[in-house]
Amino acid sequence: MHSPSGDNNVTDTAAQDADLNAEALAYHAEPTPGKIATEITKPASTQHQLALAYTPGVAEPVRRIHADPADAYRYTNKGNLVAVITDGTAVLGLGNVGSLAGKPVMEGKAVLFKRFAGIDCFDIEVNADSPDDFIDTVARIAPTFGGINLEDIAAPHCFDIERRLIERLDIPVFHDDQHGTAIIIAAGLLNALELQGKTLQDAKIVILGAGAAGIAAIHLLISLGARLENIFTLDRKGVIHPGRDDLNTFKAEIANATDKRTLADAMRDADVFIGVSGPDLVSDAMLASMAPKPIVFALSNPIPEIRPTQAFKVRDDLIMATGRSDYPNQVNNVLGFPFIFRGALDVRASRINQAMQIAAVEALRSIARESVPDEVLKAYELEALEFGPDYIIPKPFDPRLRERVPQAVAHAAIDSGVAAMS
Structure with a gap:
């Protein structure tokens, strides 16, 4: 196009x-070169200070941690340190470029953790010949960290890798490409549905892209009330339905027993389109065939599945989001992962469970419904901003994110029994 x-x-x-x-x-x-570095957090400018920082002073915290591993949170940086780890198999939209080429992205993620939530990060790029090798490597280095952020790992291996690491480790393991994207999608979609006078339970939803983000979004939306029979998911071969003999376990779980086979079939009378696929895949005719007051989340980056300038020529009753910062309603993972980890780390959660994810969704959607602080308007050079079709999710520089999302996540961790602290 x-x-x-x-x-x-x-x-x-x-x-x-x-x-x-x-x-x-x-x-x-x-x-x-690069975007991150380490810093010293204690004075080390005299002989005595060096004696405390290293030998002989360092021996005493070693003894304490040996006697009680939980003391690592008191005497080391473990409790505020997250590993951002990749195998380089699905880096941005560039594909399997290898772990080393993924390092700029992992460093960038570390920047966002620090800038938005004050969390320290090490970026770690792993050369692994198999998921088993990757899992074993991550598990062996996990004692260093308070949490693990998995990044840019290709589906379907990413699902199994995350599940097995969650089962094996006693710290949060979170694949942001799955759950981070799903959380922001859900928060924006719930607000958009309300504005359009629709409900998640009744909405007919098309999801183009059955990778990490698409499948995670389906599971989260179902947990919030969507019905699988109303969700039509497509991969490169068309609609995912039980009659196909090429489905892996993860796709089989979201198959819909429908006679729809193509994207055009699925889009007809749909209330919602969510694209996590590729550029320019939705035609004018497909958009025109959707139900009245449609919602389109065209999240392919940098070129969406249908461009806003094109979409609004076809439909004037549309609410639209993209993954880009130069259009309204940017679905950006930075709204989620720094604050979700902040809440999990603050109460030493052993995992980031579904209750914590839903708490993040509700916190995000509630912020967008409130008056926007002046500092946000100044940051984006706007005179006004209010809840409506062009503002369904908060802006990344909104200071309320740091205040509200971690608190909601921490409370959910405590209530669901995965927190070590209250």
Whole structure:
């Protein structure tokens, strides 16, 4: 498909991308390569201070931790340290580029953890020939950390890797590409449905993309009240239905016994479209065939499944979200993972369970329904912003995220019995 603004727009976009790429390379290379570093948190400028920091002073906390492993949270940085770990098999939209090429993304994730939630991170890139090797590596280094953020791991291995690590470890393990994306989708969708006068229980939902994000979103939406018989999921071969003989376990669980086979079939009379797939896959005709007051989350990045400028020419009764920051309603994982981990770490949760995820959803959607602080308007150079079709989820720089989401997650951890502290 062509950009609705014509060939000149495509040329301008290519030039802008080239400029941004050059700027990004300079940003990563200068004045010091990379985006993160370590810092010393205790004074170490005298002989006595060095004696406390290392030998002989360090021996006493070693003895205490040996006697009681929980003391690692008191005498080391474990309780505020998260590992951001990848095998490089699904990096951004670039695919299996290898673990080392994924390092800039892992460093970027560490920046977001620190900037938004004050959480320290080590980025770890693992060369692993199999999921078993990856799991074993992560499990062996886990004592260092208070939590594990899995990142950019291809489906379907990502599902099994996360499940087995959760079962094996006593600290939170969270695959953000699955649950982080699902949480932000759910928060925005619940608000959009309300604005459109619809309910999650009755909504007919099309999900294009049956990878980590798509499948996790389905499970979370069902836990919130959606019905599987109303959810039509598509992969590269079309609608996922029980009659197919090529479904893995994870796709079989979300198969819909329907006679719909194509995206065009599924979009007809649908209330919601959620795209976690690729660029320009939704046509004008497909959008036009949706039910009145449709909701479209076209989350492919940088080019969505259908572009907002195109979509609003077809439908003026639409609520739309994308993964981009230059359009309203950006579905951005930074709204979730820093604050979810902050809440989990604050109460030493052993896992991030479904109750904690739902608590994050409810906290996020409630923030968007309240008056927007002046500092948010200033950060985005806006005169006004209020709950409505162009504002269904909070902005990443909203200070209420740091206040409210961790608190909600921590309370859910305590109430569901996975917290070591109250």
